[in-house]
């Protein structure tokens with residue numbers, strides 16, 4: 222990173238980290254521009270117009286914090302802390318900017334607790350139960366694989382740093398399988414692309430497991446020595462003949478056999494399990510069944526073999542000392558049902574919503590209910606963000622946030638095995654303040670500060686790393702630390718399951734109990750005659766969820782297969798309305814064979830200015846929960862699409878938004 226006069230002028234990849242060495246994606250290269258861009262929030266604001274209108278007047282920090290503290294105090298006394306809901310997710314995903322000083326404040330207030338489930342909750346539940354969060358195959362080792370399965374992941378948009386290693390493996394002759402309802406850029410290059418209907422990965426994985434078990438493709442010795450629960454898994458897999466699975470998943474006859482034979486023959490064989498398969502009613506079981514494959518087929522124990530789920534668990538940092546307050550037993554609100562919580566909860570109703578690191582108006586299920594909640598006149602909403610997001614427009618008070626290059630930060634690799642410190646911070650934009658500063662000053666105003674609380678960001682860092690002082694020193698001297706096994710653990714050689722008995726649990730009792738129908742039991746497609754199309758909403762290359770969306774004014778199109786467009790009389794470039802019971806989105810249509818029939822795609826993370834009528838894909842997402850982990854079912858959205866009379870615009874087909 223280059224800095225001049227306290228401003229960032231260029232951002233580049235860091236060669237201290239072996240995975241991101243010297244290259245970064247285009248959207249991050251644009252950061253200097255973003256940091257000082259015209260649309261950064263510079264001062265605290267107070268609402269003047271109606272909620273959502275975005276009419277504000279600037280006020281001082283003291284006025285803003287006093288107003289918030291006064292409300293918090295009053296509500297704490299009557300009707301009680303549970304009427305307050307902090308709403309946050311990853312923000313820029315640093316360890317310092319959430320679950321530290323913010324948690325201290327809200328715990329001491331006795332606020333309602335939030336289940337942070339919008340992403341990775343089902344996969345996380347599966348990974349924890351089967352493998353006890355065993356570290357996954359590092360990206361560098363993909364180069365060593367002779368078979369790579371990319372399952373429900375679109376790395377060209379969501380994480381480019383795995384691609385050079387896949388490319389290297391391909392040059393050495395590795396086979397590539399992609400499982401994805403659409404033909405992603407990676408799927409175009411694959412030897413086998415299985416375009417499953419969304420939500421059916423579970424049955425595909427079970428049919429493969431059944432076939433492996435029946436045709437001598439299972440590694441009996443490995444199963445005996447390192448696994449438990451095979452009988453339970455076998456029983457559920459038994460239900461899925463190849464024919465039945467292919468019919469349900471919408472695959473050609475022979476697909477299961479092809480996958481199984483390639484997977485069985487390939488060694489080292491690695492599976493990269495993404496997040497596309499978890500965002501539906503079967504998501505947790507799907508992730509579990511996919512993660513079980515290498516155990517059944519005996520693909521561990523060699524470099525380049527195994528499975529990668531999320532690697533962030535390698536650095537489980539105990540935040541207890543940084544928070545300095547035990548967790549109260551107040552009610553828990555699942556963030557995937559915040560719309561319902563804001564509009565339906567009583568006893569007490571939510572009267573104060575404090576949003577930070579999150580843009581709920583655009584990113585949470587049931588946008589209709591979320592917006593209805595944000596419109597409530599009796600709800601006091603604080604939005605703490607670096608930009609005037611669609612959510613911030615509903616704020617009674619809006620606070621300007623310092624972004625991650627403007628404050629201390631500790632970040633875990635996203636796929637890479639590293640924990641690193643942000644570069645020395647530059648001067649924050651305008652009057653913006655860090656999360657720590659804001660929550661610490663609210664603690665002070667409410668009289669909730671205690672001696673010994675970590676007072677500065679440095680003290681928060683020290684508290685976070687208290688358990689490992691050696692690491693702390695290394696982090697301070699090198700800026701990056703790697704785990705004890707380095708960056709390239711071989712599963713079942715260097716790292717083992719963290720389950721109680723050190724074995725892979727193929728049929729965890731906890732998951733069986735939690736699953737509404739029992740573990741690995743498939744739930745049918747929610748499509749109806751009226752709403753037959755499955756709407757998926759993966760991420761855009763140009764943004765991270767909704768972050769950076771303010772930089773783009775153009776309006777993405779809905780992607781649809783010609784086989785679905787024809788019977789509806791729709792043509793490329795038409796204006797259409799996507800609709801279901803929750804409402805409609807108006808946009809252009811792009812007709813392409815890159816998506817499978819029966820499925821349409823409209824990306825996640827859009828802002829209201831990205832569609833004709835301001836609504837986005839989350840409008841159609843139900844607020845039902847995944848089978849495990851209470852996750853979001855974004856890809857269970859079912860819709861219909863029809864033309865809006867008027868002139869069509871054939872130019873949309875030339876734009877490739879998705880990668």
Ligand SMILES: Nc1nc2c(c(=O)[nH]1)N[C@H]1C(S)=C(S)[C@@H](COP(=O)(O)OP(=O)(O)OC[C@H]3O[C@@H](n4cnc5c(=O)[nH]c(N)nc54)[C@H](O)[C@@H]3O)O[C@H]1N2
Nearest residue numbers: 373374375378379419420495496497759760762764765766
């Ligand atoms: N540029 C960019 N990068 C990002 C993000 C971003 O928005 N933009 N978001 C970040 C975040 S928060 C996350 S969680 C990750 C997510 O990154 P990914 O794991 O790549 O997840 P998605 O983008 O949701 O979808 C990945 C693929 O899953 C497919 N898919 C959808 N439904 C199904 C299904 O039922 N089964 C299968 N097999 N595939 C399905 C989609 O077509 C898509 O190609 O990316 C992170 N990185």
Ligand SMILES: Nc1nc2c(c(=O)[nH]1)N[C@H]1C(S)=C(S)[C@@H](COP(=O)(O)OP(=O)(O)OC[C@H]3O[C@@H](n4cnc5c(=O)[nH]c(N)nc54)[C@H](O)[C@@H]3O)O[C@H]1N2
Nearest residue numbers: 310312313340578579580584605622758766767768825855
């Ligand atoms: N339709 C549909 N919607 C989806 C998904 C989907 O598949 N389909 N996937 C979802 C997924 S994977 C995820 S992870 C969620 C993400 O949804 P969100 O958690 O809402 O993530 P972002 O849209 O990135 O918004 C994060 C906000 O935090 C702000 N921020 C960043 N750093 C800081 C900071 O240091 N301090 C403060 N106070 N604010 C900060 C950013 O400016 C931004 O406005 O969206 C989900 N939404």
Ligand SMILES: [Mo]
Nearest residue numbers: 339340341496
């Ligand atoms: Mo996510």
